[in-house]
Amino acid sequence: MVIKTENINTFTLNTIDPDHIGLVVFDLKDDYSCLQHLHLTNRRSFYTVIYLISGTMQLSIDGYLSKLECQQVISFGPGTELQFPIEKEQKEGWIVLFEKPFVTARYNDHVLHHFNFLKKQKVEPQHVPFSEGLGLSMILETMQREYAYKHPDAKDILRSYLHIFLGTLGRSIFPEAIVGVKNEKEEKVLSFERLISEQYAKERLPSFYADRLFITTNYLNRLCQERRGKSAGQLIRQYVLLEAENLLIHSGKNISEISFELGFENVSYFITFFKKKFGISPDGFRKKNSKMSRS
Secondary structure (H helix, E strand, C coil): CEEEECCEEEECHHHHCCCCCCEEEEECCCCCHHHHHHCCCEEECCEEEEEEEECCEEEEECCEEEEECCCEEEEECCCCEEECCCCCCCCEEEEEEECHHHHHCCCCCCHHHHCHHHCHHHCCCEECCHHHHHHHHHHHHHHHHHHHHCCCCHHHHHHHHHHHHHHHHHHHHCHHHCCCCCCHHHHHHHHHHHHHHHHCCCCCCHHHHHHHCCCCHHHHHHHHHHHHCCCHHHHHHHHHHHHHHHHHHHCCCCHHHHHHHCCCCCHHHHHHHHHHHHCCCHHHHHHHHHHHHHC
16 A cells, blocks of 8 residues: 655555555565565665665655664664665665564554664674674574464564574664663653654643653653763754654645644744754755755
8 A cells, every 4th residue: 555645655564565464574585576676766664674784775854864784783764765776786685664563463553662763763883793793694584484374373483583683783783772671760761752743733841741751851851861871851852853854854744834743833933943953944944855856
């Protein structure tokens, strides 16, 4: 299924594989079929993890060009704007696509927040040590065989393998991304980030989030500085600015509509807020990025 969202196609896994079970695994050495869909500018309803073993891959991520090289991995959460320019170069590697309900059917709704590398803010390639890459490839080969087998109990087995794959990947490329349940400080910050994604358009004060987390505002700020190197207010503003960038680059909404969607009281305040960060007005930012995408 392809859902038209303003000027952007939103792909579901049905677009990639009508017989999917909430997860799809592609071996790039043997199957390029998923790239026939993903090369179009799209916003996906599923998570995407690309592990490239050999070759290179050009990508456009939220309007910014990036290059994936051998022994690198990159991942995206749903909603990231993605495009793969068509390339003829032979590649080896894996693409794993999965929906949130596929994971949360066994684990709790917050499990994916433990993997920071899946967040929209973390869309840069990461190097995978060769020794760790061998283990990842073994897991993915097993997943691909299980997926192709389509046994009645495949879902349960693949959920377990996916969780192992994400945990192993996080430990390999971003050690601090995998957090033990006993790490209460990281759990609090993850809960704070999750609340921001749900409430940022309505609530901008750190005190609101501190109350929801049953801690003081001062303690929330200390946790954020310790775990993320930024204050609670800075993390909130960072999320709002990221959403503003996405809407300006990828939606057809005017500045007033974007301002309203992001929860600003008036357009002037939104323009001042945006310009303070980027040194350019929202309209100027949109025009600049429009020119870059055409060049």
